[in-house]
Amino acid sequence: MTRQELVAQILSKKSYLCVGLDTDPLKIPRHLQSKPDGVLEFNKAIIDATKDHCVSYKINTAFYESQGIKGWEIMEATLAYIPKTHFTIADAKRGDIGNTSSQYAKTFFEVLPFDAVTVAPYMGEDSVRPFLEYINKWTIVLGLTSNAGSFDFQRLSLADMDGKRLYEQVLETTCKWGSPSNLMFVVGATRASDLSDIRKIIPDHFLLVPGVGAQGGSLEEVSKYGLNRDAGLLVNASRAIIFAGGGEDFALAAKKVAVAYQEEMAKYL
Amino acid sequence: MTRQELVAQILSKKSYLCVGLDTDPLKIPRHLQSKPDGVLEFNKAIIDATKDHCVSYKINTAFYESQGIKGWEIMEATLAYIPKTHFTIADAKRGDIGNTSSQYAKTFFEVLPFDAVTVAPYMGEDSVRPFLEYINKWTIVLGLTSNAGSFDFQRLSLADMDGKRLYEQVLETTCKWGSPSNLMFVVGATRASDLSDIRKIIPDHFLLVPGVGAQGGSLEEVSKYGLNRDAGLLVNASRAIIFAGGGEDFALAAKKVAVAYQEEMAKYL
Numbered sequence: 001m002t003r004q005e006l007v008a009q010i011l012s013k014k015s016y017l018c019v020g021l022d023t024d025p026l027k028i029p030r031h032l033q034s035k036p037d038g039v040l041e042f043n044k045a046i047i048d049a050t051k052d053h054c055v056s057y058k059i060n061t062a063f064y065e066s067q068g069i070k071g072w073e074i075m076e077a078t079l080a081y082i083p084k085t086h087f088t089i090a091d092a093k094r095g096d097i098g099n100t101s102s103q104y105a106k107t108f109f110e111v112l113p114f115d116a117v118t119v120a121p122y123m124g125e126d127s128v129r130p131f132l133e134y135i136n137k138w139t140i141v142l143g144l145t146s147n148a149g150s151f152d153f154q155r156l157s158l159a160d161m162d163g164k165r166l167y168e169q170v171l172e173t174t175c176k177w178g179s180p181s182n183l184m185f186v187v188g189a190t191r192a193s194d195l196s197d198i199r200k201i202i203p204d205h206f207l208l209v210p211g212v213g214a215q216g217g218s219l220e221e222v223s224k225y226g227l228n229r230d231a232g233l234l235v236n237a238s239r240a241i242i243f244a245g246g247g248e249d250f251a252l253a254a255k256k257v258a259v260a261y262q263e264e265m266a267k268y269l
Numbered sequence: 270m271t272r273q274e275l276v277a278q279i280l281s282k283k284s285y286l287c288v289g290l291d292t293d294p295l296k297i298p299r300h301l302q303s304k305p306d307g308v309l310e311f312n313k314a315i316i317d318a319t320k321d322h323c324v325s326y327k328i329n330t331a332f333y334e335s336q337g338i339k340g341w342e343i344m345e346a347t348l349a350y351i352p353k354t355h356f357t358i359a360d361a362k363r364g365d366i367g368n369t370s371s372q373y374a375k376t377f378f379e380v381l382p383f384d385a386v387t388v389a390p391y392m393g394e395d396s397v398r399p400f401l402e403y404i405n406k407w408t409i410v411l412g413l414t415s416n417a418g419s420f421d422f423q424r425l426s427l428a429d430m431d432g433k434r435l436y437e438q439v440l441e442t443t444c445k446w447g448s449p450s451n452l453m454f455v456v457g458a459t460r461a462s463d464l465s466d467i468r469k470i471i472p473d474h475f476l477l478v479p480g481v482g483a484q485g486g487s488l489e490e491v492s493k494y495g496l497n498r499d500a501g502l503l504v505n506a507s508r509a510i511i512f513a514g515g516g517e518d519f520a521l522a523a524k525k526v527a528v529a530y531q532e533e534m535a536k537y538l
Contacts, residue, residue: 022369062365062372068380069345072338093365095389096331097416100291103331111337120364120389122411124418142391147366149393152442153435157428166422166435173421 001087001115002136003181003230006206009055009085010231014266017258018056018089018208020238021046021078022063027243029250039067042250043078046242049251053258056087056234058208059114079112087234088114089140089208095120095127102130109137116140118186118208121170125177132178139183141174143167143198146188146211171201180204184234187226189217195225206232213240219261223268231269237261270384271405272450272499275356275475278324279500283535286527287325287358287477289507290315290347291332296512298519308336311519312347315511318520322531325356325503327477328383348381356503357383358409358477364389364396371399378406385409387455387477390439394446401447408452410443412436412467415457415480440470449473453503456495458486464494472497479505488530492537500538506530 010016023039032038047057059078064071082088090112094104101119108117109131116138119128131139144154144167154167161169171185180202187198189211198207207226211217212235219235226233237257245253279285292308301307316326328347333340351357359381363373370388377386378400385407388397400408413423413436423436430438440454449471456467458480467476476495480486481504488504495502506526514522 024368024372060365060369060372062363062369062376066372066375066380068376069338069341072341076338091365093389094331094362096329096360096362097414097418100329100331103293103329103335106335107331107337111335120362120391122389122391122422123414123416124421124423126416126418128418145366145392147392147395149366149395149397152393153391153439154393156435156438159426159428159430159432161428163428166425169425170422 006055006087007230009087011269013053013055013262014269015053015055015262016231016233016235016265017054017261018058018234018236019046019050019054019241019258020058020060020091020210020236021242022060022238023242024063025067029246029248031248040074040077043074044081045251046254047081049255050241050258051083051086053255053262054086056089057082058089058091058236058238060238061090061092076112079114087116090114090117093118093120093142095123097123098126098130101127105131105134109134116184118142121174128174128177132182137182139178140208141170141183141185143171143185143187144194145186146217150188168197168201171198175202175205180206184208186210189222192218192221192225195222199225199228203228204230204232206234208234208236210236210238213237219264220268223265227268235261235265270356275324276499278354278356280538282322282324282531283538284322284324284531285500285502285504285534286323286530287327287503287505288315288319288323288510288527289327289329289360289479289505290511291329291507292511293332294336298515298517300517309343309346312343313350314520315523316350318524319510319527320352320355322524322527323355325358326351327358327360327505327507329507330359330361345381348383356385359383359386362387362389362411364392366392367395367399370396374400374403378403385453387411390443397443397446401451406451408447409477410439410452410454412440412454412456413463414455415486419457437466437470440467444471444474449475453477455479458491461487461490461494464491468494468497473501475501475503477503477505479507481506488533489537492534496537504530504534
């Protein structure tokens with residue numbers, strides 16, 4: 001998907017919502033847990049209920065891998081079920097030396113035809129490049145995450161760089177490897193004021209913002225500091241949407257939360 | 270596998286060789302490429318030929334994922350074929366927020382019963398902890414890698430830390446989360462003299478050292494600076510062993526290279 005197509009969809013739907021399909025088989029409604037295709041049925045119902053209100057779906061690969069081969073089948077079928085209009089993200093956080101990253105890129109851009117994949121930056125340029133070589137595909141590099149562990153390394157200050165933090169250096173360095181048309185960054189939402197500094201480094205790139213909802217980030221703050229002239233945001237909510245209801249009406253409950261996000265987003269756009 | 274069992278195997282075989290099964294389907298001998306189970310047949314022949322000379326096998330998950338569901342079946346079958354005596358590593362470089370890392374840990378310790386999995390440190394403690402909760406399983410954290418990209422971030426100096434580099438801080442911080450009995454580090458071999466400094470930070474931990482062979486590292490240097498009183502090294506060679514020969518005698522060619530490594534290691538132990 002091109003940047004133009006993504007932006008057009010955001011403006012027409014007045015939504016920059018990404019729904020995260022972190023589908024833990026133990027957390028889906030009980031009436032689905034006993035069915036062999038319960039997770040897939042759950043995902044399909046969530047997609048049907050939310051697709052008019054979001055522009056993107058993010059599949060957290062861990063929740064599928066942990067079901068073994070069956071899980072990969074469900075991931076494949078879920079991806080195929082998502083409308084082609086929607087921007088699809090493999091939240092896989094891969095990254096390795098070049099010849100290995102090439103294989104991961106093949107996995108998530110060819111074998112599973114996602115639009116985007118999340119990538120960890122620790123191993124540097126040659127671990128990220130193979131993903132960027134694909135036309136109309138996106139690489140989403142971890143910048144600043146929203147978990148407690150982000151303080152362990154990401155926020156350390158670097159020597160001889162006027163107190164610049166590691167994640168700022170990651171943004172500055174990495175953004176030179178691609179363009180705002182094939183590169184995005186994961187930026188967590190727990191301290192939205194950080195976004196204002198981040199926008200000074202990367203004013204044009206899209207940011208994928210997790211941590212709104214279950215992890216406590218504020219949509220208003222994220223939008224205030226994160227939106228740019230092309231919107232430039234994908235705000236992800238996973239558990240807050242997909243597990244909003246625990247009964248047979250789970251899809252309706254999910255839809256209500258997605259609508260609430262979308263209506264709030266319409267105000268900020 | 271316990272540390273004691275691993276050390277005993279190293280001492281009895283006089284080998285700390287790990288064979289990397291980075292089995293690219295396009296690089297296996299031609300007579301196997303046309304067979305539906307060619308990769309599995311290749312892996313089995315490599316294992317049969319090398320098992321007496323190595324103590325560990327490392328499966329690079331990327332090369333299996335990129336074959337889709339079929340690849341996961343081959344990974345499962347390959348893992349099952351490796352003798353229980355050998356230390357098995359999923360080279361997967363995973364890492365995400367806690368509830369997601371728990372799923373990855375389940376994948377590589379339960380669904381696929383590896384002894385160890387490689388983990389990226391960028392997201393910090395809560396991204397690593399779920400792996401460490403498993404008894405007699407091992408977490409292998411990326412410290413210093415051997416690729417060119419290791420200069421982008423890993424070798425940056427940190428402020429107010431007397432020039433300490435990021436990878437040194439990763440080693441110092443991360444080693445407190447586990448013990449030398451459940452935690453190892455990936456340390457690349459391209460600048461073996463770095464190993465001497467690394468041993469000052471983590472004298473007791475096992476190091477998984479890739480980059481010997483195809484990537485140009487020297488076994489003699491790595492052994493000189495990396496061995497500790499329990500050996501404390503697993504030296505990995507992938508392409509240098511498994512693709513040593515390209516014809517029907519590929520397994521014999523692999524065995525010869527494995528024997529050469531083992532015989533050299535016997536001198537250093």
